[in-house]
Amino acid sequence: MKKELTCIVCPLGCSLEIEIGEDIIVKGNKCEKGKNYAIEEIKNPKRILTTTIKIKNGKYKVIPVKTTAPIPKEYIFPLLEKLSEIEISAPVPIGYKVLENIFQLSIDVITTRPMETKENTRKTKETKKST
Amino acid sequence: MQKEVDIVIIGGGPAGLSASISSAEKGKSILILERNEELGGVLNQCIHPGFGLIYFKEELTGPEYAYRFIKEIEKYPNIEVWLETMVVDITNEKEITAINKDGIWEIKTKAIIFSTGCRERTRGNLQIPGTRPAGIYTAGTAQRLVNIEGYLPGEKILILGSGDIGLIMARRLKWEGAEVIGVIEKLPYPGGLTRNLVQCLEDYNIPLYLKHTVVEILGKDRVEGVYIAPVDDYGNPIMDNKRFIECDTLLLSVGLIPENDLLENINIPLDPRTQGPYVDQYLSTLKEGIFSCGNSLLVNDLVDYVTLQGILAGKSAVRYINNEINIEKRAHIEIDGNLRLVVPQYLSYPILEDITFYFRVKEPQKSAILTLKDNDKRIKEWRFPVVKPAEMIVIKVKPEFLRDMENPKFSMEG
Numbered sequence: 001m002k003k004e005l006t007c008i009v010c011p012l013g014c015s016l017e018i019e020i021g022e023d024i025i026v027k028g029n030k031c032e033k034g035k036n037y038a039i040e041e042i043k044n045p046k047r048i049l050t051t052t053i054k055i056k057n058g059k060y061k062v063i064p065v066k067t068t069a070p071i072p073k074e075y076i077f078p079l080l081e082k083l084s085e086i087e088i089s090a091p092v093p094i095g096y097k098v099l100e101n102i103f104q105l106s107i108d109v110i111t112t113r114p115m116e117t118k119e120n121t122r123k124t125k126e127t128k129k130s131t
Numbered sequence: 132m133q134k135e136v137d138i139v140i141i142g143g144g145p146a147g148l149s150a151s152i153s154s155a156e157k158g159k160s161i162l163i164l165e166r167n168e169e170l171g172g173v174l175n176q177c178i179h180p181g182f183g184l185i186y187f188k189e190e191l192t193g194p195e196y197a198y199r200f201i202k203e204i205e206k207y208p209n210i211e212v213w214l215e216t217m218v219v220d221i222t223n224e225k226e227i228t229a230i231n232k233d234g235i236w237e238i239k240t241k242a243i244i245f246s247t248g249c250r251e252r253t254r255g256n257l258q259i260p261g262t263r264p265a266g267i268y269t270a271g272t273a274q275r276l277v278n279i280e281g282y283l284p285g286e287k288i289l290i291l292g293s294g295d296i297g298l299i300m301a302r303r304l305k306w307e308g309a310e311v312i313g314v315i316e317k318l319p320y321p322g323g324l325t326r327n328l329v330q331c332l333e334d335y336n337i338p339l340y341l342k343h344t345v346v347e348i349l350g351k352d353r354v355e356g357v358y359i360a361p362v363d364d365y366g367n368p369i370m371d372n373k374r375f376i377e378c379d380t381l382l383l384s385v386g387l388i389p390e391n392d393l394l395e396n397i398n399i400p401l402d403p404r405t406q407g408p409y410v411d412q413y414l415s416t417l418k419e420g421i422f423s424c425g426n427s428l429l430v431n432d433l434v435d436y437v438t439l440q441g442i443l444a445g446k447s448a449v450r451y452i453n454n455e456i457n458i459e460k461r462a463h464i465e466i467d468g469n470l471r472l473v474v475p476q477y478l479s480y481p482i483l484e485d486i487t488f489y490f491r492v493k494e495p496q497k498s499a500i501l502t503l504k505d506n507d508k509r510i511k512e513w514r515f516p517v518v519k520p521a522e523m524i525v526i527k528v529k530p531e532f533l534r535d536m537e538n539p540k541f542s543m544e545g
Contacts, residue, residue, distance in 0.1 A: 064178035
């Protein structure tokens with residue numbers, strides 16, 4: 001089987017041609033890093049997932065989250081599905097664990113910002129006004 | 132109401148945040164004026180990873196990157212932050228008029244740092260013919276709706292323009308369950324970074340139509356579809372080959388405009404190439420005591436560069452107040468060949484430190500050579516295996532190469 005990929009290791013963006021047989025043969029790469037990238041992309045492509053989840057009583061209705069490490073691509077949509085059913089409550093700090101050890105990968109899903117409650121946001125505004 | 136501080140920073144995004152820290156370190160009193168309800172600027176809605184690889188040497192999301200600076204400024208009692216505050220006027224005497232819930236403020240200051248960022252080009256800028264239905268958004272507005280407000284702007288989406296925000300939104304909307312029909316780009320090459328093309332479009336088989344544009348928008352109350360057409364080598368649409376694409380939403384990712392209306396009010400000259408002010412290596416505009424950094428200086432592709440510009444502008448403002456900047460003469464830097472823009476555009480002598488130059492090119496080019504000349508005498512060369520319009524070129528030059536130049540010029544040849 002043949003596959004084409006664009007290398008993203010550096011701005012050069014080499015067009016890679018990959019032959020997948022017993023061995024993986026990479027052509028078009030100008031350096032060793034490109035070869036490693038192609039092999040990893042074929043064998044086990046991984047991505048960090050970032051999305052939002054619902055939050056109760058927060059300053060906003062949703063809060064951004066991420067996986068703590070790249071996850072295999074095939075887990076992206078199942079994880080999105082799972083996260084769409086979750087709702088947390090404000091206040092939460094940054095780095096708060098929303099899900100632990102997803103798909104037994106030793107990877108968590110954490111918040112990427114803190115979020116105050118609605119009431120608290122209002123309060124800080126009023127304090128500012130009085131000073 | 133009156134207020135007096137050493138330095139006013141207009142805009143509390145990544146440029147303003149880092150400028151506030153680098154100037155507060157030297158003990159000056161700093162006031163950040165931010166029109167939004169929180170600090171961080173556009174980073175708050177950029178929830179994807181890819182930030183900080185240069186500055187922090189690790190990969191962060193936008194909100195995480197902003198949070199590091201927001202936490203840091205809490206340590207400085209000499210930094211004051213006014214949120215939901217809009218600057219409406221500036222005078223030549225550095226008097227700022229700002230409005231917030233408390234009323235109208237007259238603020239006196241010794242130095243001003245502009246870190247006002249960009250606004251997005253809209254349908255009005257492009258003048259796309261057709262009706263005016265709901266469902267037409269700039270990519271950044273859609274990004275805010277999805278990532279902060281929690282709304283999905285549509286279900287069947289076409290994106291015009293292959294800038295980074297458009298590419299990021301293609302993947303984001305796909306993840307949220309929308310159908311993303313494709314990305315249309317007028318130019319023969321994509322506008323965004325390669326990694327975004329790969330990870331946002333190729334990963335999800337979202338097609339990219341190069342040398343195409345939207346020629347008409349249809350729909351009464353809501354977008355019902357658009358006509359797209361290929362363009363010729365001059366960018367003119369070939370109407371005979373137009374075809375209909377059904378969609379309920381059109382996102383525009385067609386470029387950013389640095390926000391410098393306030394500078395124009397006090398006649399600070401803007402560079403038509405960057406749409407930001409002309410600056411020297413201190414990031415000082417041609418009016419002393421007024422500095423510029425971040426996306427209002429030039430559209431950056433990485434926030435890391437924005438941070439570095441903010442740090443420099445903050446330090447320079449402090450040096451200006453302390454009378455440590457004594458300019459004997461100034462030389463204008465020319466550009467030539469494949470170079471589209473350079474920042475800084477001026478050298479102020481004497482030059483005491485390394486200077487970072489930022490460039491963008493007009494066309495993609497392989498094995499490019501960037502040359503620094505003075506009166507056509509070659510001073511130094513830099514070689515690049517490939518250069519692209521979407522990716523800024525950043526070089527650091529030592530003072531000895533820039534000494535006593537009369538007509539400094541950078542050019543890029545093949």
